[in-house]
Every structure is written in C-alpha cells, then in structure tokens.
Amino acid sequence: xxxxxxxxxxxxxxxxxxxxxxxxxxxxxxxxxxxxxxxxxxxxxxxxxxxxxxxxxxxxxxxxxxxxxxxxxxxxxxxxxxxxxxxxxxxxxxxxxxxxxxxxxxxxxxxxxxxxxxxxxxxxxxxxxxxxxxxxxxxxxxxxxxxxxxxxxxxxxxxxxxxxxxxxxxxxxxxxxxxxxxxxxxxxxxxxxxxxxxxxxxxxxxxxxxxxxxxxxxxxxxxxxxxxxxxx
Numbered sequence: 001x002x003x004x005x006x007x008x009x010x011x012x013x014x015x016x017x018x019x020x021x022x023x024x025x026x027x028x029x030x031x032x033x034x035x036x037x038x039x040x041x042x043x044x045x046x047x048x049x050x051x052x053x054x055x056x057x058x059x060x061x062x063x064x065x066x067x068x069x070x071x072x073x074x075x076x077x078x079x080x081x082x083x084x085x086x087x088x089x090x091x092x093x094x095x096x097x098x099x100x101x102x103x104x105x106x107x108x109x110x111x112x113x114x115x116x117x118x119x120x121x122x123x124x125x126x127x128x129x130x131x132x133x134x135x136x137x138x139x140x141x142x143x144x145x146x147x148x149x150x151x152x153x154x155x156x157x158x159x160x161x162x163x164x165x166x167x168x169x170x171x172x173x174x175x176x177x178x179x180x181x182x183x184x185x186x187x188x189x190x191x192x193x194x195x196x197x198x199x200x201x202x203x204x205x206x207x208x209x210x211x212x213x214x215x216x217x218x219x220x221x222x223x224x225x226x227x228x229x230x231x232x
Contacts, residue, residue: 002119003027005044007037007063008052008081013104017050020108021115034058038066041073048118050111051098053082053089061096068097077118077160081106094200099161100187101197117188121160137173138231140218142166154212161186162205165198169219169229178226202227 004026008014011032018028029044031037034055041049049067053060060080067073077099082089090101100114135142141150147163148155158166164186169177182198206219220228 002047003029003044004048004050004115005029005031005037005041005046006050007031007034007040007055007060008050009033009055010052013052013081016108017111020111024112024115026115034060034063038063041067041076042070045072046076048115049076049078050115051078051080053080053093061092064093064096064098075159077121079114079118090196091200094197095204097159099159113188120188121164121186135167135170137170140170140231142170149209149212151209151212152214156208156212158205158208161201162208165201165205166229169227173229173231176222176226176228182226 004021006014006017006021006028007030008017009032014030014032018030021028029040029046031040035058037049037051038058051060051063055063060082064078064080067076067078074097078097079100079102080093080098081102081104082093083104093101099118102111102114135144139152142148142163143150143155144163144167147158147160149158149163149166150156165182168182168185179195179198187197202219202221206217209218218229218231220230222228
C-alpha cells in the first residue's frame with residue numbers, strides 16, 4: 001500500500017486531505033510544520049510527499065530543497081500545494097525539483113487525479129526494463145531501469161518525469177509532440193494553462209543532455225506547437 005506524507009500547517013486542510021486519501025486506499029502520515037515533515041520524510045520514506053508552501057519557520061520551498069538534496073529522499077515525488085498562483089512561484093518550485101503543483105483552493109477529486117498520476121509514474125516498470133531491452137536510435141540509448149539516457153559513451157541520470165518526456169519525444173522522433181499530448185501522457189491530465197510546467201522540465205532535460213551531447217541540440221522547440229527530437 002502506498003504511504004503518503006502530508007506536510008501542511010493548516011490542521012483542517014491536512015485532516016481533509018488525510019481522510020480523502022484514506023478513502024482512496026492510501027496510508028497517510030501527517031506533519032504540521034516543515035521541520036517535522038522533513039524528519040518524517042527521512043524516517044518513513046513515503047511513496048509521495050504532499051507539501052504546502054506557506055508554513056512558519058521553514059517554508060515548503062526549503063523543505064522540497066532538503067528532500068531533493070538528501071540521498072535517501074531525493075527521488076520521492078513531491079506535489080506542492082499553495083495559495084500562490086503566480087507563474088514565478090511555480091517556476092521556483094519546479095526548479096527545486098517539485099513534480100507537480102496544485103493551487104488552493106482545489107477539489108479533492110483533482111488532488112486524487114494528481115496523486116494517482118505521480119504514483120503511477122514512479123511505480124511503473126517500463127516494458128523494456130522487464131525484458132532487459134535497450135532502446136537505441138542513432139547515438140542515443142534509453143536505459144529505463146535507471147531512468148537514464150546514454151549518448152555515445154556518456155550517460156545522464158534523469159528524473160522519472162524527464163525520462164518520460166524524453167521517451168515520448170524519442171518514440172515520436174522527427175515528429176512534433178504537441179504540448180497538450182505531453183500534459184496528458186506525462187501528467188495524466190489536461191490543464192488549460194499549465195504550459196510552464198513543460199517548459200521548466202524541458203529546460204532541465206536540455207541542461208542534462210547538453211553535458212553529454214558534445215554540443216549537439218537534440219530537442220527542438222516548435223513555437224506555438226510543441227517539441228520534437230532530432231536524432232539524425
């Protein structure tokens with residue numbers, strides 16, 4: 001059973017999230033401040049962290065940063081909750097390594113969708129991994145077991161989201177993948193105005209590829225449309 005850690009200083013919201021997630025079959029542990037939340041995260045190693053931004057003493061951005069910097073917690077997906085809807089706040093969260101972002105107030109049904117999408121991504125075993133098959137095209141080899149991409153003799157470790165984005169572009173190499181398709185296939189939902197989510201993750205993905213690609217730019221932006229992978 002998936003264990004979820006909820007870190008939110010608002011007792012009512014924390015308890016409401018707990019009750020609704022338990023109704024969906026999840027085990028929920030709670031923290032009401034960032035200090036205890038990070039300590040519980042290291043102790044319990046949950047499958048997912050739901051993290052509020054605005055908390056006293058240690059805010060959610062700081063907690064997320066500490067989770068990502070700790071070897072035992074760095075790969076745990078983080079869903080950030082906030083009353084802040086400004087674009088820069090979302091960018092800051094994604095730059096730290098937050099996986100998804102939900103603005104208060106939100107419907108519990110929507111929270112459930114986001115939770116299922118995140119857990120599905122981290123718990124799934126790619127078909128290629130189960131058969132020990134390597135996916136290769138040109139100089140690129142995908143390594144699903146380790147969420148890595150290899151270009152010639154150099155390898156870059158990606159986050160699960162980055163790997164899924166790259167794999168989707170890889171499978172459609174030479175063809176544009178629309179922004180709406182990325183949102184639906186990677187995040188499992190289709191928000192109307194969450195394009196910045198993709199842009200931030202593409203930026204991080206490009207940065208990692210740049211370190212192993214000897215100057216070649218593999219991901220092309222099709223302005224107003226989407227992205228495509230150029231292998232040749």
